[in-house]
Amino acid sequence: MPLSPPAQPGQSFAEIETPALVLDLDAFERNLVAMAAFTQAHGIRLRPHAKSHKSPEIALRQIAHGAVGQCCQKVGEAEVLVAGGVGDVLVTNEIVGAAKLDRLARLARSAKIGLCVDHPDGVREAAEAAARNDVTLDVYVEIDVGGRRCGVAPGEGAVRLAEAIARSNTLRFAGIHAYHGSAQHMRSIDERREAIERAGFAARNTVERLSHAGLKCEVVTGAGTGTHELETQSGIWNEIQAGSYIFMDADYARNRQADGTPFRTFEHSLFVLAGVMSKPVPDRAIVDAGHKSAAVDSGMPVPFRREGVIYTKPSDEHGVLTGDPIAMPHRGDSLLLIPGHCDPTVNLHDWYVCVRGLHGPDAHVEALWPVAARGALI
Amino acid sequence: MPLSPPAQPGQSFAEIETPALVLDLDAFERNLVAMAAFTQAHGIRLRPHAKSHKSPEIALRQIAHGAVGQCCQKVGEAEVLVAGGVGDVLVTNEIVGAAKLDRLARLARSAKIGLCVDHPDGVREAAEAAARNDVTLDVYVEIDVGGRRCGVAPGEGAVRLAEAIARSNTLRFAGIHAYHGSAQHMRSIDERREAIERAGFAARNTVERLSHAGLKCEVVTGAGTGTHELETQSGIWNEIQAGSYIFMDADYARNRQADGTPFRTFEHSLFVLAGVMSKPVPDRAIVDAGHKSAAVDSGMPVPFRREGVIYTKPSDEHGVLTGDPIAMPHRGDSLLLIPGHCDPTVNLHDWYVCVRGLHGPDAHVEALWPVAARGALI
Numbered sequence: 112m113p114l115s116p117p118a119q120p121g122q123s124f125a126e127i128e129t130p131a132l133v134l135d136l137d138a139f140e141r142n143l144v145a146m147a148a149f150t151q152a153h154g155i156r157l158r159p160h161a162k163s164h165k166s167p168e169i170a171l172r173q174i175a176h177g178a179v180g181q182c183c184q185k186v187g188e189a190e191v192l193v194a195g196g197v198g199d200v201l202v203t204n205e206i207v208g209a210a211k212l213d214r215l216a217r218l219a220r221s222a223k224i225g226l227c228v229d230h231p232d233g234v235r236e237a238a239e240a241a242a243r244n245d246v247t248l249d250v251y252v253e254i255d256v257g258g259r260r261c262g263v264a265p266g267e268g269a270v271r272l273a274e275a276i277a278r279s280n281t282l283r284f285a286g287i288h289a290y291h292g293s294a295q296h297m298r299s300i301d302e303r304r305e306a307i308e309r310a311g312f313a314a315r316n317t318v319e320r321l322s323h324a325g326l327k328c329e330v331v332t333g334a335g336t337g338t339h340e341l342e343t344q345s346g347i348w349n350e351i352q353a354g355s356y357i358f359m360d361a362d363y364a365r366n367r368q369a370d371g372t373p374f375r376t377f378e379h380s381l382f383v384l385a386g387v388m389s390k391p392v393p394d395r396a397i398v399d400a401g402h403k404s405a406a407v408d409s410g411m412p413v414p415f416r417r418e419g420v421i422y423t424k425p426s427d428e429h430g431v432l433t434g435d436p437i438a439m440p441h442r443g444d445s446l447l448l449i450p451g452h453c454d455p456t457v458n459l460h461d462w463y464v465c466v467r468g469l470h471g472p473d474a475h476v477e478a479l480w481p482v483a484a485r486g487a488l489i
Numbered sequence: 490m491p492l493s494p495p496a497q498p499g500q501s502f503a504e505i506e507t508p509a510l511v512l513d514l515d516a517f518e519r520n521l522v523a524m525a526a527f528t529q530a531h532g533i534r535l536r537p538h539a540k541s542h543k544s545p546e547i548a549l550r551q552i553a554h555g556a557v558g559q560c561c562q563k564v565g566e567a568e569v570l571v572a573g574g575v576g577d578v579l580v581t582n583e584i585v586g587a588a589k590l591d592r593l594a595r596l597a598r599s600a601k602i603g604l605c606v607d608h609p610d611g612v613r614e615a616a617e618a619a620a621r622n623d624v625t626l627d628v629y630v631e632i633d634v635g636g637r638r639c640g641v642a643p644g645e646g647a648v649r650l651a652e653a654i655a656r657s658n659t660l661r662f663a664g665i666h667a668y669h670g671s672a673q674h675m676r677s678i679d680e681r682r683e684a685i686e687r688a689g690f691a692a693r694n695t696v697e698r699l700s701h702a703g704l705k706c707e708v709v710t711g712a713g714t715g716t717h718e719l720e721t722q723s724g725i726w727n728e729i730q731a732g733s734y735i736f737m738d739a740d741y742a743r744n745r746q747a748d749g750t751p752f753r754t755f756e757h758s759l760f761v762l763a764g765v766m767s768k769p770v771p772d773r774a775i776v777d778a779g780h781k782s783a784a785v786d787s788g789m790p791v792p793f794r795r796e797g798v799i800y801t802k803p804s805d806e807h808g809v810l811t812g813d814p815i816a817m818p819h820r821g822d823s824l825l826l827i828p829g830h831c832d833p834t835v836n837l838h839d840w841y842v843c844v845r846g847l848h849g850p851d852a853h854v855e856a857l858w859p860v861a862a863r864g865a866l867i
Binding site: 260 | 492506507508509540562563568569582583584585589592606607608610617633637638639640642670677703764765766767769773777780781782784785786802803804805806807809820823830832833836837838839863864865866867
């Protein structure tokens with residue numbers, strides 16, 4: 112049986128059932144425009160990460176604002192994006208296993224599809240899948256630029272992989288994937304700058320060695336919302352993969368700019384709307400949003416415009432608000448929470464409740480967008 | 490478009506796509522039997538919590554082993570359970586708002602339905618919803634026995650609520666809900682015993698005051714997997730709500746019994762099967778299961794029977810294995826992870842891949858069970 116959605120288009124904001132994932136369409140659209148202005152001003156390609164939003168509705172709006180396509184992490188996400196009309200998808204990840212590679216290769220019949228490798232077996236397996244499905248795949252060599260996650264060491268190892276790709280009849284060497292995940296949430300601009308300078312050194316060195324080996328590195332792709340200005344300024348990367356910029360979250364809001372003020376290029380557009388189901392004492396209110404509504408891996412959700420109230424002690428379906436009794440909401444009230452981490456929070460919900468005029472008197476539900484690739488794990 | 494499931498019945502264990510939520514059917518069935526034996530030996534009612542499993546398939550097996558019905562936290566979960574054939578559901582939570590209460594009341598046309606209240610408005614609203622829908626609802630007064638979450642203070646406040654319930658023509662005063670959530674994960678038996686003794690004092694006091702007011706408290710319900718033996722031994726509770734016992738998780742495995750050894754009444758039956766997608770250096774392997782496959786709110790997933798290997802640094806779709814290079818899996822290998830916390834981990838997946846003979850040579854997929862109430866937030 113299908114689950115009830117938390118709202119219907121046309122309803123007023125007050126009619127939304129809680130908890131719900133609310134998208135402030137006005138702020139979201141301003142974030143789209145702000146990033147489009149940035150990429151146009153700097154002449155950099157934008158390939159936003161769909162792991163944040165998992166929604167063709169959002170992907171197509173990003174592309175309408177100049178994005179070249181989408182990134183994602185899973186074959187299942189790529190399937191949802193292509194089915195939703197996205198024509199250019201890069202899986203920024205190693206894909207292991209014939210079944211997944213066959214699924215990915217089949218997508219290449221109707222879209223431009225890329226993936227990453229960091230091992231010779233990955234090159235061979237991708238080539239075989241492309242051959243089996245009579246397609247060509249774009250392949251990027253992932254280099255470890257400091258994140259110590261996936262990726263071959265920069266330099267000669269990367270060149271050998273690129274040579275293997277270039278030798279294949281069914282693969283196209285498309286460039287290098289140089290993403291520094293752990294730099295995204297370094298709090299000071301100095302830390303982030305140092306991390307991206309080191310990453311840039313590794314990427315430039317690899318591009319030069321590729322060039323000496325006769326291999327043109329068409330695309331150097333990477334960067335997230337936290338560092339995208341640095342990669343852009345470096346002149347080394349020519350494609351950025353920021354995803355969270357459309358939403359922002361409480362953790363990104365803790366990043367600091369050069370002048371020490373909070374990172375504020377983008378606005379909070381994504382919220383979990385929570386309802387107060389109990390208020391046993393004046394300084395404690397219990398909301399209906401816990402671990403299954405808002406991810407806490409990067410810190411607690413933050414009540415929006417509720418000075419003096421903090422969200423704490425989440426359990427599966429409860430969150431505890433504590434703080435100033437004067438500011439504390441009452442039983443039956445709802446309040447907006449800024450998620451600690453947008454990506455895994457989105458993945459808990461089936462629907463974006465898209466609200467127009469969220470903070471005004473005429474706030475209403477303009478649309479429901481499905482989180483179409485929610486749970487696309489494989 | 491529907492997402493691809495990670496397996497099909499009849500496949501071998503090796504054919505399961507990763508990451509996947511794997512249920513060891515043999516261990517699961519032994520857990521069912523172990524709890525049934527406990528409840529029969531002690532003459533206590535078992536109403537297992539469906540917030541853990543979100544599956545009518547599992548609910549019906551629990552009921553076949555003697556459970557009186559199910560608990561859940563959300564109206565949407567109750568809808569899925571009733572649609573799946575469960576005839577007795579208690580929502581162990583305050584439900585606020587006419588729309589949700591109407592949905593709940595409608596279920597009472599075909600099942601026995603209960604809910605909790607901790608405020609006079611909750612009594613009134615539930616009575617109105619029951620009247621609108623021409624049904625009777627069982628109502629439990631939730632008392633705060635130490636968890637400092639929802640619940641009225643034990644004693645007179647609870648009596649006044651029970652009196653209000655009893656006065657209603659459409660509600661039935663069914664008992665008290667006395668659940669101490671934070672006691673479940675206290676590590677030593679002494680801590681848990683002290684917490685449940687205090688909770689029992691509060692529950693007994695409330696039952697006595699209800700009795701003085703002429704109100705029979707038919708059911709005292711509460712307890713989780715971590716403390717259910719204590720509530721049972723107390724003689725105060727006559728219904729226990731354990732949910733995690735069917736799965737166990739890494740956090741419950743950190744609880745200690747009286748002799749200091751790990752809590753071992755139940756076996757680990759629930760796993761996230763993860764695949765190694767990259768192994769850049771001998772002492773680091775990267776798996777395809779991160780925050781979107783395994784919840785980390787109660788600690789990291791623990792590799793199963795992989796001595797010397799730890800799971801660390803999860804990101805959205807990656808986890809990093811570090812440790813002993815000899816024990817480290819290779820690219821393309823898969824391994825079982827014991828989730829840190831079973832409930833929110835289950836909620837990330839669409840399917841239980843039910844495996845027979847999991848740890849033997851003939852391990853195979855016997856069934857796929859949908860996580861039918863996954864995402865049932867409202």
